[in-house]
Amino acid sequence: MSHFLPLSRVTRLVGISRHALQEMIRCGTLDTFDGMVELNELLRAFPDAKWEDDAELRRVTEIKEKAFGKRVFERAMPDKEVLSARLLELGNEYAATKALLMHYSQVLSWLDEKIDEIEEDQSKETRHALHSLRAFIVRHLAEIPPDAAKIQAVIAQERILKIMSAQVTIRPSGHEFTVEGNDTLLEAALRAGVSLNYGCSNGNCGECRARLISGEVKKVHAHDYVLSQAEKDAGVFLMCSCAAVNDVVIEAGVAGAQDIPEQQLAARVKSVEVFNPQIAALHLLAPRSQRLHFLAGQSIRLSALGASGEYPIASCPCEERHIEIQILRKPDDAFSELLFGGLKVHDSVEVEGPYGEFVLEDASTRPLIFVAFGVGFAPIKSLVQHAMSLDLAESMDMHWLADDAGHYQDNLCRSWADALDNFTYIPHEQTTDTETALANIVSDYPDLHRFDVYAAGTPEQLQSAKRLFLKQGLPEQHWRASPDDSPRSVG
Numbered sequence: 001m002s003h004f005l006p007l008s009r010v011t012r013l014v015g016i017s018r019h020a021l022q023e024m025i026r027c028g029t030l031d032t033f034d035g036m037v038e039l040n041e042l043l044r045a046f047p048d049a050k051w052e053d054d055a056e057l058r059r060v061t062e063i064k065e066k067a068f069g070k071r072v073f074e075r076a077m078p079d080k081e082v083l084s085a086r087l088l089e090l091g092n093e094y095a096a097t098k099a100l101l102m103h104y105s106q107v108l109s110w111l112d113e114k115i116d117e118i119e120e121d122q123s124k125e126t127r128h129a130l131h132s133l134r135a136f137i138v139r140h141l142a143e144i145p146p147d148a149a150k151i152q153a154v155i156a157q158e159r160i161l162k163i164m165s166a167q168v169t170i171r172p173s174g175h176e177f178t179v180e181g182n183d184t185l186l187e188a189a190l191r192a193g194v195s196l197n198y199g200c201s202n203g204n205c206g207e208c209r210a211r212l213i214s215g216e217v218k219k220v221h222a223h224d225y226v227l228s229q230a231e232k233d234a235g236v237f238l239m240c241s242c243a244a245v246n247d248v249v250i251e252a253g254v255a256g257a258q259d260i261p262e263q264q265l266a267a268r269v270k271s272v273e274v275f276n277p278q279i280a281a282l283h284l285l286a287p288r289s290q291r292l293h294f295l296a297g298q299s300i301r302l303s304a305l306g307a308s309g310e311y312p313i314a315s316c317p318c319e320e321r322h323i324e325i326q327i328l329r330k331p332d333d334a335f336s337e338l339l340f341g342g343l344k345v346h347d348s349v350e351v352e353g354p355y356g357e358f359v360l361e362d363a364s365t366r367p368l369i370f371v372a373f374g375v376g377f378a379p380i381k382s383l384v385q386h387a388m389s390l391d392l393a394e395s396m397d398m399h400w401l402a403d404d405a406g407h408y409q410d411n412l413c414r415s416w417a418d419a420l421d422n423f424t425y426i427p428h429e430q431t432t433d434t435e436t437a438l439a440n441i442v443s444d445y446p447d448l449h450r451f452d453v454y455a456a457g458t459p460e461q462l463q464s465a466k467r468l469f470l471k472q473g474l475p476e477q478h479w480r481a482s483p484d485d486s487p488r489s490v491g
């Protein structure tokens with residue numbers, strides 16, 4: 001009886017990144033069948049894995065959760081109906097396996113009787129052969145295979161993962177993600193950095209419609225949007241209202257920057273976080289009924305109390321209703337002055353957007369270099385969190401070149417580096433000689449043609465950086481910058 005595991009579950013069982021697993025498949029050190037790994041192949045490819053102990057996986061997950069400030073406990077357990085459906089499925093699977101084993105046991109008894117029958121009229125040689133066959137079967141049935149304990153431990157771990165989470169594969173894009181705890185499919189996709197089409201996120205607009213190809217989903221939130229009978233018959237459901245009962249394959253649209261419509265909403269000030277006299281973060285909360293749909297790295301326009309300005313978003317789309325903006329204090333920027341003096345918790349702020357195409361190329365598995373000049377850290381922070389969610393890049397190096405405001409979120413960057421083996425944080429002190437600082441960075445990458453570079457700063461800083469990176473061999477199509485050349489780009 002073969003036992004197959006999906007790749008995303010293998011990454012969690014073994015505790016390695018998706019990129020590392022893909023590399024093994026590419027190099028031929030791990031065999032897959034139809035995107036799945038057979039259990040014995042898994043044991044062969046990872047002979048040193050500690051199957052009985054998932055402490056390491058839990059430790060990394062906890063550090064990641066702390067670093068991203070997620071509300072772990074609130075969403076840790078699946079919805080109770082989903083949980084009981086998963087337990088029922090597991091029970092059925094157990095019953096089917098037990099029935100099969102009983103059947104095999106009966107077949108063996110028949111075989112034993114059959115051998116007795118045949119043996120009676122046979123020659124001495126045939127009787128001897130039949131006797132050897134019976135001894136062979138009895139001996140092997142009595143023997144405990146050397147890998148039995150490991151196999152049992154892997155299956156036990158996998159079953160726990162199956163109860164606590166489900167795998168989702170999206171057609172035709174091929175994206176995959178895991179639905180954890182009580183998340184809906186939409187929440188889980190956004191958390192995983194997958195930008196699905198959606199609108200209101202609470203069952204009103206129908207923009208998040210998807211079609212179930214295989215597996216089972218369950219409605220966990222009521223919705224006002226009415227699906228037609230024909231849609232229901234075709235397996236159409238709303239991703240913002242449904243959770244996955246088991247591993248599912250769905251047909252759904254993935255949105256690029258150009259696909260996301262401009263939105264307007266009234267957010268509330270959740271807090272103002274002053275890092276130092278030069279820079280502060282504005283934390284906004286979008287209304288429950290209208291979450292802002294954006295991609296990491298995009299910008300929005302904010303207006304309040306007669307002042308307005310356009311700024312890159314510093315938070316990740318995975319953070320539900322929370323939107324973070326980091327703003328440098330400038331006398332000629334009335335909104336920045338408002339942030340340092342006039343705005344109070346619960347004040348209303350008009351939000352328009354999103355704008356810009358400074359977004360991650362999420363299909364790329366190339367190693368990433370992020371270059372943040374001063375407050376250019378804001379969109380880079382958003383992109384880094386998105387890249388971490390996708391977990392596809394071979395490595396991520398983040399260079400932060402300080403200005404007067406310094407490395408105002410130094411601890412956060414260090415916590416990312418502590419949590420992830422493939423993330424490196426390189427802070428650079430403030431200097432008047434940016435050209436030399438950049439030349440030093442570039443000289444560390446003799447193989448720049450392999451990388452994607454994302455940079456954010458002033459147009460002058462970006463011009464110097466682009467020139468040096470391209471001179472060192474970075475293909476121009478691997479360079480992305482904020483602000484870009486588009487009319488809506490920000491500084």
Ligand code: FES
Nearest residue numbers: 199200201205206
């Ligand atoms: S996003 Fe509007 S109904 Fe799901």
